[in-house]
Amino acid sequence: MTNIITGANMTEMINTLIKHTIVILVSRREKGISLDSFLSNMGFQVFLAESLYEAGKVIEQEMPHLVITEAIVSDGNAVILYDKLQNNEILKKIPILVHIPRKVRQDVELVASRRFAGFILGALDPKSLVSKLNAVIEEQSGFSPYYIDTSSHPFNHDLTVSMNGKVVGQCRGMVVSESGFEIHSTASLLCLPGDKKYSPVVFRAPTNLRSSSGIFNLFPINKVVGKGRLWVSHLPEINLTSNPPPDQLMGNKTVIYFDSMEDRFKQFSHILKAYNVDLVYAPSLNRCISLIRQRPGEIGCAYLHELTNDASGIAWKNEYMKLPSEVKPPLIIGTSSMNAKSTSDVRFLKRPFGMGQFLENIKAAFIRSGELTKGMEKTGYQGISVQYKVSARILGLDESGGIMEVSFPVAAGSPFLFDHKFFRTFLGEDTAVYVESSQKVDGQLLWHVRFRSLEQGASKSRYWSRLVKALEELAEDAELRHSA
Amino acid sequence: MxxxxxxxxxxxxxxxxxxxxxxxxxxxxxxxxxxxxxxxxxxxxxxxxxxxxxxxxxxxxxxxxxxxxxxxxxxxxxxxxxxxxxxxxxxxxxxxxxxxxxxxxxxxxxxxxxxxxxxxxxxxxxxxxxDKNSTAYKCIMLNQAVQSANRNAITEREKGLSEDAGYDPIAAFSRGKALESIGNFEEALKSYEGAEAMNSFFRPAQNSIGESLLLSGQPDKAIEVLSRMEGANSSHADRKLLLANAFMEKGDLPKAREYLEEAKSLNADGSRALESRILLLLAEKKIPDAVRMIDSLKEAGPHLASKLNALGVRFSQAGKFKNALTIYNKAHKIVRKELRYKVSLNAALACHRARNFTVAMKFLSRCEQEYGSSFPKLDKIKRAIIAEKNKEA
Missing domain, CATH: 3.40.50.2300 (Response regulator)
Structure with a gap:
């Protein structure tokens, strides 16, 4: 069993990373509805079946991580289901939890004849159900019953994952790249231009901007490293309609600043004034919204030194998101959380941060995607196709994807490719996999990323059988090479 | 282990x-x-x-x-x-x-x-x-050479970093520091300007531009750059001292004193603050006081070094050779190793003027040792001394 996740918060962490699949088999649909809704609210993906026949079909298609069945159902009982799954090489790994609503000897004796994962006697109590569920999931190593630990697999040696992008120019000291994904501000990406006349470089400290056609990633040029970074400085400048004169680096912009400590505001205000940024104090979150509404189109960005992660914070964020796009400036939120994932709408800045990081974020927030698109049309520059590469380790694979370890959180929906022959052959050349979720590893600056490599609707059992076979062949090849 | x-x-x-x-x-x-x-x-x-x-x-x-x-x-x-x-x-x-x-x-x-x-x-x-060819490694090695005052190593490693300095602001900054250490202030200034062009938020480069402008005799421009930086932060003690020095250079001593006071209130670094006080005494023409204060200093930066050299030259040209040698002896003890050869060269010139050829040759020999090799100016002075010595004989 893998030892990558340990500790008291293991179940919580895995539940954040993996959406576990549960099939509920009940004698009558109405009996399962409340359980379905309860488990769905807990973050499980639930499928409801009211006969053994229906359950069999769903189980084969979905390869659930757990089945909860009533002892007696309309066309049979839990024992028949158990025996059926035991006779299937793939499905026999699925744990079954049996609910015995009537505490009668006959029902208890029936299910006691098989090795079920657990029993619930009498009425379903949410608390004991949750504890049973967690116990069963933990017994399955916390992942899927089909999870194959690959953390020490040879394909992890120097493994990288790639994402495609196109460098389209520079703007106010930022490299501008177009891609289909958002990149976290702590990420360092190796940029490999397709054209060999441009040398590889490392891009760091990105921010993201959503445009009508995709996502712009902005990287500060002064943070680009690599021997051959000269081409980056020579990228054509994208002229914005609001380009500042060269001596006004930030371009005379107004930033709304929310902080409970006014003294901190005063200090920031004094510093930013020297960079031609006018800071306007919002003593409350409501004041922040009203200041934005009062000055439509004039605000460069809004900075919140903190936003509580409670109902009031969420309500405020929802209200902010409802602002019309022509009024809504980019939002930067200072946070102490290591898990906050920036998007093009909300950029999280991990506190404590350095002044350089703060200035770079503010500067990047002043660039608007609409202006970039127009500016790019004016330059007519075709751009340079690039691949962004990052080191990764695949910790495990299962029936629909797997979990990998990288050094920064990745936004859900981001597509990437594995740079390894095994995956190119198994998944298909240039077949992207997609990020579902990511979670920080306790005590380390590493993130676990859940990815999906199986297309939606495709058969999990066929995929998993193919995966097992491919891994066996890979192991045989390695053994042959070793003995040769 | x-x-x-x-x-x-x-x-x-x-x-x-x-x-x-x-x-x-x-x-x-x-x-x-x-x-x-x-x-x-x-x-x-x-x-x-x-x-x-x-x-x-x-x-x-x-x-x-x-x-x-x-x-x-x-x-x-x-x-x-x-x-x-x-x-x-x-x-x-x-x-x-x-x-x-x-x-x-x-x-x-x-x-x-x-x-x-x-x-x-x-x-x-x-x-x-x-990676021994990485910019970071080369920067650290160059800085090691600067710290050990190994002039040949500085020159060689500075050349090795010149390409990197074209695209990396840290390399340009390190190169500037190396050039500054061997007295090439104009090139150092260019290197710092390159670093700032690549990273407009790079404040160490901006501070160093101000210092280099001062060292290359452009106090007005230095004041302009350093004062602009004060807008964002007026509690950087080292910059206050640089501003004080720049105002001294301009002859605006009241303003210089103001900045010295501000630096003092910020608990400016002892050595640099003392240096500025010596510079103020020199600007106030209180030479004996300044000379006395030099004894409390462990190390002098390039600005004070050049001021002491200039004072020695003035004494020497006025025929006050003893005073000139006193200044050079004190300066030699406190200027950074890589700049000591200049003091020795000036001391040799003073002795040459005083027609004390034997001591002049001793200073020249020390100068050559400190520089790491001979160089055209040194050779020229040596030839002149030998010729005059022969003439006397």
Whole structure:
């Protein structure tokens, strides 16, 4: 069993990373509805079946991580289901939890004849159900019953994952790249231009901007490293309609600043004034919204030194998101959380941060995607196709994807490719996999990323059988090479 | 057991940081990089051993003159590497962030996650420095040459970094410092300007532009650059001293005194503040007082060095050879090693003027030794002395 996740918060962490699949088999649909809704609210993906026949079909298609069945159902009982799954090489790994609503000897004796994962006697109590569920999931190593630990697999040696992008120019000291994904501000990406006349470089400290056609990633040029970074400085400048004169680096912009400590505001205000940024104090979150509404189109960005992660914070964020796009400036939120994932709408800045990081974020927030698109049309520059590469380790694979370890959180929906022959052959050349979720590893600056490599609707059992076979062949090849 | 090649400093003057579990955290890199906990400025100055210091984490409650000295020490002895320095502080105020930024420090971490951040930084440093052709490695090696005042090594390594300085602001900054150390202020200025062009937020380069403008005799421009920087942060003591020196150079002594007072209120670094006070005495023509004060100074920067040389030349030209030699002797003791050859050369010229050819030749020989080789100006003076000596004979 893998030892990558340990500790008291293991179940919580895995539940954040993996959406576990549960099939509920009940004698009558109405009996399962409340359980379905309860488990769905807990973050499980639930499928409801009211006969053994229906359950069999769903189980084969979905390869659930757990089945909860009533002892007696309309066309049979839990024992028949158990025996059926035991006779299937793939499905026999699925744990079954049996609910015995009537505490009668006959029902208890029936299910006691098989090795079920657990029993619930009498009425379903949410608390004991949750504890049973967690116990069963933990017994399955916390992942899927089909999870194959690959953390020490040879394909992890120097493994990288790639994402495609196109460098389209520079703007106010930022490299501008177009891609289909958002990149976290702590990420360092190796940029490999397709054209060999441009040398590889490392891009760091990105921010993201959503445009009508995709996502712009902005990287500060002064943070680009690599021997051959000269081409980056020579990228054509994208002229914005609001380009500042060269001596006004930030371009005379107004930033709304929310902080409970006014003294901190005063200090920031004094510093930013020297960079031609006018800071306007919002003593409350409501004041922040009203200041934005009062000055439509004039605000460069809004900075919140903190936003509580409670109902009031969420309500405020929802209200902010409802602002019309022509009024809504980019939002930067200072946070102490290591898990906050920036998007093009909300950029999280991990506190404590350095002044350089703060200035770079503010500067990047002043660039608007609409202006970039127009500016790019004016330059007519075709751009340079690039691949962004990052080191990764695949910790495990299962029936629909797997979990990998990288050094920064990745936004859900981001597509990437594995740079390894095994995956190119198994998944298909240039077949992207997609990020579902990511979670920080306790005590380390590493993130676990859940990815999906199986297309939606495709058969999990066929995929998993193919995966097992491919891994066996890979192991045989390695053994042959070793003995040769 | 082998001593690791590199060293990482954990500066914690208050001994306030919780160290439990750090050994385990640091274990994966401990065979390649040694970590030293530094609890006083004295320990810091003693920390240069066979291992090369390459990284530093500083525990900070509030920004203080001690912290300023630590960051200044790192910039002088290691270089200006934003990725190799980190401040450990949960809630720094903007002024502390800005004062750290003056030294190129951009990274902060909280007391909860500092161990992870330090280990990650150490791993990055080791990865960078494992490539001896990397810009970071070349910068550190160049700075080592500057610190050991090895003129030949400085020149050679500076050339090795010139290409990198075309695209890397840190390389351009390091190159500027190396050029400054050998007295090539004009080229140093160009290098700093290159660094600023590549990173407009690079405040150490901007401060150095101001200093280089002053050293290359452009005090008005220096004042313009340094005053602009004061807009964002008026509590950087070193810049106050530079402004004081620039106003002295302009002859505006009241303004210079004002800046000296402001620097004093910020607990400006002892050595640099003393240097500025000596410069003020020289500007006020209180030469004997200035000369007396020189004895309290351990090391003089290039600006005071050039002022003392100029004073010696003035004495020498006025026929006051004894005074000139007194100045040169004192200057020789305090100017940085790599600039001592200039003092010896001027002393030789003074003795030549005084027709004391034997002592002049001794100074020339010392000059050659300090420079590392002969050079055209030295040869010319040597030939002139030999010719006159022969004539006398």
């Amino acid at each position: 082998n001593v690791p090649e590199f060293k990482y400093l954990l500066v914690d003057f208050d001994k306030s940081i919780e160290m439990d579990g750090f050994t385990d955290h640091f274990q994966p890199v401990s065979d390649r990089i040694q970590i030293d906990r530094i609890c006083s400025l004295e320990e810091l100055s003693e920390s240069k051993t066979s291992s090369v210091v390459v990284g530093m984490a500083v525990v900070m409650r509030q920004f203080s003159s001690e912290i300023s000295e630590v960051l200044s020490w790192f910039q002088r002895n290691v270089g200006c590497f934003p990725d190799y320095q980190i401040m450990i502080c949960d809630d720094p105020d903007p002024s502390a962030m800005m004062n750290s930024f003056e030294f190129g420090v951009e990274q902060f971490t909280g007391t909860e996650e500092w161990m992870e951040a330090v280990v990650q930084m150490a791993e990055k440093i080791l990865k960078d420095l494992s």
